Amino acid sequence: MTTQAAEGLRDRKKRQTRAALSHAAVRLVAEHGLDHVTVEDISAAADVSPRTFFNYFATKEDAVLGPDPDTGPRVRARVLAQPAELSAAAAVREALSAEVAAVVAEDRELWLRRMCVVQQHPVLLAKVFSGGEAVERELVAGIAERVGLPADDTYPLLLGAAAGAAFRVAVVRWSSVRWSSTAASLQDLLAEAVDMLAGGLADPPSAQSQSQSRATSPQS
Amino acid sequence: MTTQAAEGLRDRKKRQTRAALSHAAVRLVAEHGLDHVTVEDISAAADVSPRTFFNYFATKEDAVLGPDPDTGPRVRARVLAQPAELSAAAAVREALSAEVAAVVAEDRELWLRRMCVVQQHPVLLAKVFSGGEAVERELVAGIAERVGLPADDTYPLLLGAAAGAAFRVAVVRWSSVRWSSTAASLQDLLAEAVDMLAGGLADPPSAQSQSQSRATSPQS
DNA sequence: CACAATTGTGCAGTCCCTGCAAAGTTGCAG
DNA sequence: CTGCAACTTTGCAGGGACTGCACAATTGTG
Known part of the structure; x- marks a missing residue:
C-alpha cells in the first residue's frame, strides 16, 4: 500500500536514500544532540555527499522530523x-x-x-x-x-x-x-x-477545587 | 504604563535599541522580502553593529515577529x-x-x-x-x-x-x-x-449542501 | 548502443550565528 | 570629579547551514 508495484528502480533508490538520510539523522541526533550533529555527519552516515542531502531536505531539522512527502x-x-x-x-x-x-x-x-x-x-x-x-x-x-x-x-x-x-x-x-x-x-x-x-473545552474535567468553589477561592 | 518612571538610562537605551532593530527589520522585510534582507542591513538601519543584533535577537525571524520579552x-x-x-x-x-x-x-x-x-x-x-x-x-x-x-x-x-x-x-x-x-x-x-x-467545533456553522444530510445523523 | 532525462557530486560563495576579548558607557561610592 | 565595578557594544575569527552552477554518473527508452 505504501509502495506501488509499478515503481522504477529510480524511484525506489530515491526512497531508499531519503529513508537512509532520515534514519541516520534521527539516530545521530538522538545520540549526540541536535547541534552536535552536522549535515556532513548525517550524509556520511547515509553514504551520500553533503550536497545530496539538500536535494532531499531543505533543512537539517526536516531530515529529523519532516514527514515523508505523501x-x-x-x-x-x-x-x-x-x-x-x-x-x-x-x-x-x-x-x-x-x-x-x-x-x-x-x-x-x-x-x-x-x-x-x-x-x-x-x-x-x-x-x-x-x-x-x-x-x-x-x-x-x-x-x-x-x-x-x-x-x-x-x-x-x-x-x-x-x-x-x-x-x-x-x-x-x-x-x-x-x-x-x-x-x-x-x-x-x-x-x-x-x-x-x-467537548468545547468545558471547564476542567477533573480538578480538585473547581466548578463552584473557584468562585470562593480568590486567585490573584 | 509601558515605560516605568524608575528606569535607568541603561534600560531605556536597551529598549530603544531593541525597538529600533525590530522596526528596521519589519520595515525592510516588508519592503524587500525576508531573504533579500540580511542581518547586516537591519543592524545598519538601526545604527548598531551586526554583532549587537544578536545580543537582542537569537534569529533574524525573531527580530521581525518575536514578541517583546514581557x-x-x-x-x-x-x-x-x-x-x-x-x-x-x-x-x-x-x-x-x-x-x-x-x-x-x-x-x-x-x-x-x-x-x-x-x-x-x-x-x-x-x-x-x-x-x-x-x-x-x-x-x-x-x-x-x-x-x-x-x-x-x-x-x-x-x-x-x-x-x-x-x-x-x-x-x-x-x-x-x-x-x-x-x-x-x-x-x-x-x-x-x-x-x-x-462550541466543540460543532459541525459546520453555515454549510450549504451538508446541513441536512449531516443533521439526520448523530455524531458519535 | 546511442540518446534523453534524471540524479549525485564538487566547488565557490553568501549568510547566519557564536565565543572571545578588547574597547566604550553607565552607575555609584568615595 | 575621580576611580572602580558592572554592563553593553564592537571587531574578529570561525564553524556550519544552505544555494547556484557546472559536470559526472546512472537510469529509462528506442
Missing part, C-alpha cells in the same frame, strides 16, 4: 474516507488515529527515537505535525472538501489547526509520561485531547 | 485577572482579546506591516504566537494556575495550544480578508474562532 495527501484521503455519518471533528479524530496507528506500526523504532529528540528540543515540536505547513494544509483541504466549504473559511482552518494542536499536546504528554509508570498509548492520548476539544 | 508574563497575568465567574476558556478569550486590543492600539503601523510580512512568508506564522514557545508556555502556566491543575496536565496544555491555534487562524483570516470589502477586526475574528472552539 503524508499530507494520505491524511487528506483518510479524512474523506471516513463514513459520511460522522461529524467533521469525529472524522478528523478517526483519520488521525488511523494515521498514527499505521505510522507507528510501520516504523516503530524510528518514531520512538523521534520522540526522544523532540523531548530534548522542544523547538522542533512545531515540525512534528509540521505546524502550519504541508500536512496541515492538506488536512484543512480535506476538511473543507468534506464539509463543502472553501478552504479559507474559518471552520476548516480552525478544525485543522485545532487538530494539529491536539496532536502536539498528545505527543508532548506521551513523551513526557512514557517514562513513568502509566504508559498510555499515543492514540489514547490523542483521542482524549480531541474529545476534550469536541 | 508579553508572556503579561498574558499570563491577564488570564489570572479575569473575573472568577468566567470559565477558563472564556477567561482566555477575554485575555487574548484585551492583549490584541492593547498591542494594536500601541503600535498599529508595526503590526500592519508585520501582517504583510506574514502573508508573504507563511513559514513565519508559527512565530506570530510563538508556537510552542515562551508566550504559549506562559499562557499554559496561567491557565493551569487558574484552574488548579499542574501545568503538564492535558487540559491547560490543550487549552493553551487551542488558543494559539485560534489566534493563528484569526490572523490568517484577518490578513487575507483585509484587502476585500468586508473588513472584520482582528478581535472579532479571534472571538469567532474561540467561540467556535468553545
Whole structure:
C-alpha cells in the first residue's frame, strides 16, 4: 500500500536514500544532540555527499522530523474516507488515529527515537505535525472538501489547526509520561485531547477545587 | 504604563535599541522580502553593529515577529485577572482579546506591516504566537494556575495550544480578508474562532449542501 | 548502443550565528 | 570629579547551514 508495484528502480533508490538520510539523522541526533550533529555527519552516515542531502531536505531539522512527502495527501484521503455519518471533528479524530496507528506500526523504532529528540528540543515540536505547513494544509483541504466549504473559511482552518494542536499536546504528554509508570498509548492520548476539544473545552474535567468553589477561592 | 518612571538610562537605551532593530527589520522585510534582507542591513538601519543584533535577537525571524520579552508574563497575568465567574476558556478569550486590543492600539503601523510580512512568508506564522514557545508556555502556566491543575496536565496544555491555534487562524483570516470589502477586526475574528472552539467545533456553522444530510445523523 | 532525462557530486560563495576579548558607557561610592 | 565595578557594544575569527552552477554518473527508452 505504501509502495506501488509499478515503481522504477529510480524511484525506489530515491526512497531508499531519503529513508537512509532520515534514519541516520534521527539516530545521530538522538545520540549526540541536535547541534552536535552536522549535515556532513548525517550524509556520511547515509553514504551520500553533503550536497545530496539538500536535494532531499531543505533543512537539517526536516531530515529529523519532516514527514515523508505523501503524508499530507494520505491524511487528506483518510479524512474523506471516513463514513459520511460522522461529524467533521469525529472524522478528523478517526483519520488521525488511523494515521498514527499505521505510522507507528510501520516504523516503530524510528518514531520512538523521534520522540526522544523532540523531548530534548522542544523547538522542533512545531515540525512534528509540521505546524502550519504541508500536512496541515492538506488536512484543512480535506476538511473543507468534506464539509463543502472553501478552504479559507474559518471552520476548516480552525478544525485543522485545532487538530494539529491536539496532536502536539498528545505527543508532548506521551513523551513526557512514557517514562513513568502509566504508559498510555499515543492514540489514547490523542483521542482524549480531541474529545476534550469536541467537548468545547468545558471547564476542567477533573480538578480538585473547581466548578463552584473557584468562585470562593480568590486567585490573584 | 509601558515605560516605568524608575528606569535607568541603561534600560531605556536597551529598549530603544531593541525597538529600533525590530522596526528596521519589519520595515525592510516588508519592503524587500525576508531573504533579500540580511542581518547586516537591519543592524545598519538601526545604527548598531551586526554583532549587537544578536545580543537582542537569537534569529533574524525573531527580530521581525518575536514578541517583546514581557508579553508572556503579561498574558499570563491577564488570564489570572479575569473575573472568577468566567470559565477558563472564556477567561482566555477575554485575555487574548484585551492583549490584541492593547498591542494594536500601541503600535498599529508595526503590526500592519508585520501582517504583510506574514502573508508573504507563511513559514513565519508559527512565530506570530510563538508556537510552542515562551508566550504559549506562559499562557499554559496561567491557565493551569487558574484552574488548579499542574501545568503538564492535558487540559491547560490543550487549552493553551487551542488558543494559539485560534489566534493563528484569526490572523490568517484577518490578513487575507483585509484587502476585500468586508473588513472584520482582528478581535472579532479571534472571538469567532474561540467561540467556535468553545462550541466543540460543532459541525459546520453555515454549510450549504451538508446541513441536512449531516443533521439526520448523530455524531458519535 | 546511442540518446534523453534524471540524479549525485564538487566547488565557490553568501549568510547566519557564536565565543572571545578588547574597547566604550553607565552607575555609584568615595 | 575621580576611580572602580558592572554592563553593553564592537571587531574578529570561525564553524556550519544552505544555494547556484557546472559536470559526472546512472537510469529509462528506442
